[in-house]
Amino acid sequence: MEHNHNNEQAKDLQLDQLEKITDKNEEHQHSADDGHNHGAEEPGWKAHWDLLLALAILIVLLVLEYGFHIELPNIPSLIINLIAYILAGRSVLNLAFRKSKRGDFFNEFVLMSVATIGAFIIGEYEEGVAVMVFYQIGEWFQDAAVNNAKKNIKALLDIRPDEVTVLRNGQATVINPSAIELGESIQVKPGEKVALDGELLSENASFNTAALTGESKPDTKYKGEAIYAGMINLNTVSEVKVTALFKDSKLSKILEMVQDATARKSQTQLFISRFAKVYTPIVFFLALAVCLVPYLIVDDYVFTTWFYRALVFLVISCPCALVVSIPLGYFGGIGLASRNGILFKGGNFLDVMTKINTVVMDKTGTLTKGVFKVQQVVPNNISKEELVKLTSALEQNSTHPIAKAVTEYAGTAKDNVKVEGVEEISGHGLKGSVEGKEVLAGNLKLLKKFGINYPEELEQEVNTIVVVAVNNAYAGYITIADEVKEDAKQAIEEMHKLNIQTVMLSGDKQSVVNQVAKSIGIDKAFGDLLPEGKVEKVQQLKNEGRRIAFAGDGVNDAPVVALADAGIAMGGLGSDATIETADIVIQNDQPSKIVSAIKIGKITRNIVWQNIILAMVVKIIVLILGAGGVATLWEAVIADVGVALLAILNAVRIQKIKV
Incomplete structure (x- = not known):
C-alpha cells in the first residue's frame, strides 16, 4: 500500500x-x-x-x-x-x-x-x-x-499502471511496478496495461499501442519482440521478461517529455x-x-x-x-500532438516548426523500414557457408539493422564461433578476429580504407551490400534489401505542397540512395556519408539560410539532430541517444507525422x-x-x-x- x-x-x-x-x-x-x-x-x-x-x-x-x-x-x-x-x-x-x-x-x-x-x-x-x-x-x-x-x-499519467503481477518461485504476486527487478517475468492479462518495458516470452500476443504511438490499430507481437509499458494486452494472458526498470521505461520517458514540454x-x-x-x-x-x-x-x-x-x-x-x-x-x-503520436519537448518547438523550409531525413529507419533481409550471398575463393559464418559471427556484435539481417540469415551458423578484438569503425563497418582469421565486414569504404582490392562491378551494385575481406583478401559480398515505408511518398508530397524542400542523407551508397529518392520524389539525395558528412551537409544548408528540421533514428544521427533548428527522432525504433537529443519525437516512426508536426505548429x-x-x-x-x-x-x-x-x-x- x-x-x-x-x-x-x-x-x-x-x-x-x-x-x-x-x-x-x-x-x-x-x-x-x-x-x-x-x-x-x-x-x-x-x-x-x-x-x-x-x-x-x-x-x-x-x-x-x-x-x-x-x-x-x-x-x-x-x-x-x-x-x-x-x-x-x-x-x-x-x-x-x-x-x-x-x-x-x-x-x-x-x-x-x-x-x-x-x-x-x-x-x-x-x-x-x-x-x-x-x-x-x-x-x-x-x-x-x-x-x-x-x-x-x-x-x-493514469496510463502508467500502479500494480503488476510478477511471477516469483512459480507464484503470481501483485506488487508495485517500481519494485520489479531486471530479468523478472511479469504476467499481463487481457485488458491490462503493460507496466514495464520487456521482451515477450509468450509465442504471440496482440496489443493496443495507442497510448504510445497514437495508433489505435492492434499490433501483434511475437516471442522475443520488444513490449513497452503503456501497451494494452488485447487477448490472451501473456508473459513478459522485464528489460528496463519502471523509471527507465519508454512510457516514463514519454511522460517526462510531456512534463518538460509544459515548462518550456x-x-x-x-x-x-x-x-x-x-x-x-x-x-x-x-x-x-x-x-x-x-x-x-x-x-x-x-x-x-x-x-x-x-x-x-x-x-x-x-x-x-x-x-x-x-x-x-x-x-x-502539445496535447494535440501527443494524441497524434508526436511529442514536442516544448512550446518553443511548435513555433520553430512553423518556420521550417527544409526537411532533411536519414534513409534507413526514417524513410525506409530498416528491416533488412539477405537477398544473395556471393562468395569469392571461399564457400558460401564459410562466408556467412565468418560475417555473421563478426556482425553479431553490432546493433545495426544490416548486421541483424545477416545474423538472422545465418541462424545457428554463428554459434560457438570464437570472435576476438571486435572493433567498430564508424561509418565503415567492423573489424575483428574470427577463428584466428582477420575479418573485415562493412561497406566499400571499409575495404578502400584498408587498401583491399575488390571487383569494380561492385560499385554499380544497386542494393545494399556487405563486403567481406578475410586475411586482407576480398572474400565476397552479401546483398541486403530494405523496404520504403508505406507513407513515405505521401509524406514527401505533403511537404512539397507546403513549399518545403526535402533532402535525404545516408551512409548507404549513392546508387541505393538515388533509387529510393526517385521512388518517393525526394528533391535532393546524398549517399556515401559518414556521420560527420551528414553534419557537414546540414551545416551547408544552414549557411544557405535554410531553416532545417532533421529526422533520424540511429545513434549516429544524434549530432545532426542536435545541429538542426528542429531535431526529430523517429522514436518507435529510434535509439535513446537520438530521442534524448531530439526536440520532437515521432512515436510510431511514420514520416507522414513530420507533416502533422508542421501542421500542428502552424495551427x-x-x-x-x-x-x-x-x-x-x-x-x-x-x-x-x-x-x-x-x-x-x-x-x-x-x-x-x-x-x-x-x-x-x-x-x-x-x-x-x-x-
Whole structure:
C-alpha cells in the first residue's frame, strides 16, 4: 500500500507542476499562499455559490431599477450592493492587499480593486458590483479551461499502471511496478496495461499501442519482440521478461517529455509575459493621466466624469485574455500532438516548426523500414557457408539493422564461433578476429580504407551490400534489401505542397540512395556519408539560410539532430541517444507525422495570434471610447470578459482539431 500511496503522491506532484503552465504568467499565478489556488478544484457551482448569490442580487437590483423603475434609497442601495460586492470580490480584494504588501502594485487584482472601489466612491454601485461579478465569471471559465487541461494530462499519467503481477518461485504476486527487478517475468492479462518495458516470452500476443504511438490499430507481437509499458494486452494472458526498470521505461520517458514540454515557453509566451510586466504599470499611469491631465486643458473639468473614464480605462486594460489564452494555446498544441503520436519537448518547438523550409531525413529507419533481409550471398575463393559464418559471427556484435539481417540469415551458423578484438569503425563497418582469421565486414569504404582490392562491378551494385575481406583478401559480398515505408511518398508530397524542400542523407551508397529518392520524389539525395558528412551537409544548408528540421533514428544521427533548428527522432525504433537529443519525437516512426508536426505548429501559431490580435484590437477600441466618454463600465467589463472568453474558447479549440 505504501508503494501505491507514493505513486499517487508522485502523480499529484506532476499535476501540480503541469498546472503552472496554464497560470497566466509568473506575476499572475494564484498561489496557495495567496489563498486562491487557481484551478485547484472543480469549477462547479458549489465552489462559486457566493459569486452566484452576488449575481442574483445584481440582477434583482437591475430589474427593480430598469424594469420597474424602482430606485432604492442611497443607504439601503449602498448596503445591498456592498454585500454583493464583497461576496463576489473578497478573493480579489484579498489578493490585491497581499500583493500590495509585498510591493507588487501593478497586477490585475489591484487594477480590479481600484476600478470597482472607485465606482463605489462616485456612486456607481451596480457598475462596481457588475465589474467584479463579470470579472469573476471570466475567472470561473478560466478555471474550467485549466481543469480541462489537467484532466487531459491526468489521463496520460493514469496510463502508467500502479500494480503488476510478477511471477516469483512459480507464484503470481501483485506488487508495485517500481519494485520489479531486471530479468523478472511479469504476467499481463487481457485488458491490462503493460507496466514495464520487456521482451515477450509468450509465442504471440496482440496489443493496443495507442497510448504510445497514437495508433489505435492492434499490433501483434511475437516471442522475443520488444513490449513497452503503456501497451494494452488485447487477448490472451501473456508473459513478459522485464528489460528496463519502471523509471527507465519508454512510457516514463514519454511522460517526462510531456512534463518538460509544459515548462518550456515559446518566444511568443515569453514576449507576452514581458509585455504584461511593462504593460500593466503603463496602463495605471495612463489611467491616472486620463483622470488628471484634462484638469489642465479642459475648461469645464468635472473630476467625477474624468475619474469615471479612468476607471473604464483600467477595467478594459486588464491583460487576462492574453496571459491566459496564449499558454493554453501552446498547451493545446502539445496535447494535440501527443494524441497524434508526436511529442514536442516544448512550446518553443511548435513555433520553430512553423518556420521550417527544409526537411532533411536519414534513409534507413526514417524513410525506409530498416528491416533488412539477405537477398544473395556471393562468395569469392571461399564457400558460401564459410562466408556467412565468418560475417555473421563478426556482425553479431553490432546493433545495426544490416548486421541483424545477416545474423538472422545465418541462424545457428554463428554459434560457438570464437570472435576476438571486435572493433567498430564508424561509418565503415567492423573489424575483428574470427577463428584466428582477420575479418573485415562493412561497406566499400571499409575495404578502400584498408587498401583491399575488390571487383569494380561492385560499385554499380544497386542494393545494399556487405563486403567481406578475410586475411586482407576480398572474400565476397552479401546483398541486403530494405523496404520504403508505406507513407513515405505521401509524406514527401505533403511537404512539397507546403513549399518545403526535402533532402535525404545516408551512409548507404549513392546508387541505393538515388533509387529510393526517385521512388518517393525526394528533391535532393546524398549517399556515401559518414556521420560527420551528414553534419557537414546540414551545416551547408544552414549557411544557405535554410531553416532545417532533421529526422533520424540511429545513434549516429544524434549530432545532426542536435545541429538542426528542429531535431526529430523517429522514436518507435529510434535509439535513446537520438530521442534524448531530439526536440520532437515521432512515436510510431511514420514520416507522414513530420507533416502533422508542421501542421500542428502552424495551427497553434495561427490560433495564438488570432487571440493576440482580437484582444489588442478590442481593447484599443474600448480604451479610446472609454477615454472619450463614450464607453461605460458596463461596456468595459463586457468587452474584457467577452474577449477573454472568446480567446480561451479559441485556445481550447486546438485540442479538437484533426490533422
